[in-house]
Amino acid sequence: MSEAAVVMNTLVPMKVLPGWPAASYSGFHVFVLCFLAPIAVAVLFALIGHAPGWLRASRHEEVEAEIADPEDSAAAPTPEPPQHAQLS
DSSP states (O other), X not given: OOHHHHHXXXXXXXXXXXXXXXXXXXXXXXXXXXXXXXXXXXXXHHHHHHHHHHHHHHHXXXXXXXXXXXXXXXXXXXXXXXXXXXXX
């Protein structure tokens, strides 16, 4: 067993239930699971979070270039502020 595998097994013991076959994880699988997969999910969430802003910016550019109709129903109307009841 290599020195890296001994260190990895010491830091992260891989145990299975009695009677099950021994699990073997390659260093590549552990790297993908611990580093690449979380980074990929974070990038996906960042893209989803920025998409509305990018769509608004492209819509604004189309309206300024007179390519799109500013009164198009696809554009979301700006919501009016809520009105509160006044106590007298």
